[in-house]
Amino acid sequence: MIRFEDVSKTYATGVEAVKNANLEIEKGDFAFIVGSSGCGKSTMIKMILKEIEPNSGRIYINGTDITRLPKNRIPHLRRSMGIVFQDFRLLEDKTVYENVAYAMRVIGTNQRAIKKQVPNVLSLVGLLNKSKAYPNELSGGEQQRVAVARAIVNNPMMLIADEPTGNLDPETAWEIMSLLNDINRRGTTVVVATHAKEIVDKMEKRVIAIDKGVIYSDIKKGGYVNDHRDN
């Protein structure tokens, strides 16, 4: 589903964010990418989203080498995945319903299907009663639930989350993680970049640890890896 082959990324500033990363995430996996701030996990997510390009190596999504994907195909790549960010990134002037429906409109879904699917997804994230509210009328946890609803409304094969609990209190963070776990159980591949140790430990999922741009540990079922290569 997601494959990194010898991927390296060095920013114009000279910072080597990812060094020779090799990685394979299978369909139906739930994988955490962990590491401290600036370790390179967000760079990996950005490369998956094709927001930035690697300097070398290949990245395959569903068998397609996205490093060779033309610019006009990027929207189609992103439609194959749901994306959740730390800062929610909701459209402020649209209601909860419209924010979720927007993801369906961009792929040309008809109105009838939108009217059917959006309430279903809002119900799944427990926000059906807030469908007419605007993002600034919601708590952080609720906003992140809307973002998750938007990410899954088109039934993507994978869900990519970059620090989804970074702006949330521990209780709400756990609720969001449980939601992601439910989504994974329904068959969606979930990749979460985080440094929330407690959650990672509790979830007991696959943990890919990265430090200074190097993947130094990949455990099928484990907790947050504190051991650095030099320890």
Next chain:
Amino acid sequence: MTIGTISYWFYDAITSMKKNKKNIFISIGTMIATMIIIAATFAIMQNANYIIQQQKDANSKILAYLEIGVSDDKVEDIRSELSAMEGITEFTYASKEEAIERAREISPILVDGYTEEELEILYQPYFSITFEDMEAEKEIVAKLRTLDGVGKNEDDVIVSESARDAIKKAKTAQIISATLLILIVELSILLIMNSTKLMLYAKRKEISIMKYVGATDGFIKVPFIIEGVIVAFIAVLVTMLLVSFVYNPVSSMIAKTTTYRLLSSGEILGTLTFILLAVGAGIGIIGSSSAMNKYLDV
């Protein structure tokens, strides 16, 4: 592209306009201000051209000097030729005596001290011919030169200097008006582009979110373009209403206080509507579209 998508774009554009009333008012205000400047420049320049044209036509004179000692019969023949000639509004004949008299009226130095014989050589009888428009000038001059009794020297048939001067003025006015109009339209485009850029800058986050959700550039652009075109059309409409209300009282005031006749509001508004619509739609479509490209690269 489905009907649902198109109607969504319109719904989205109108909803966004309602929610961003302040920015929309600023955009419409900027557009109206610049469009009024365009309209005023256009009206002034069109009228300046029109006034110069009037003067040019009034001064369009050809002087055709006759040969020394031309007979009265030949003068009559030329007179009937001129009457039959197309493009001539009117003509007057000045005999040798009248020519000398007119020269004296201008300045006695031109006549005094010369002998009869010398005066005969210096002042020939002539026809003063007024013609319809400058386009006909060359043809009339060429015909006059072929007439029997009309002098065959280069300076025997001349176009009055005031007419040539008027042509020069008209051409200069046309160049200045065209240049000024282009500059003002350019300035307006820049001003409106800037206000569009500011509006889009405020929406850059929204645009990047749309990109992450998988929206194509086209899908994101269309509602903004619709918004831009609606803003432009509102601005054109308001400007045209203002111009039509203001133009007539101002032009009749100028007509009362000066000798100038101005173009009617109908003559001005027709072309002006076309120019403003082109500028408005151009800015609405090209302006918002090109200003957006910067924020679409996510």
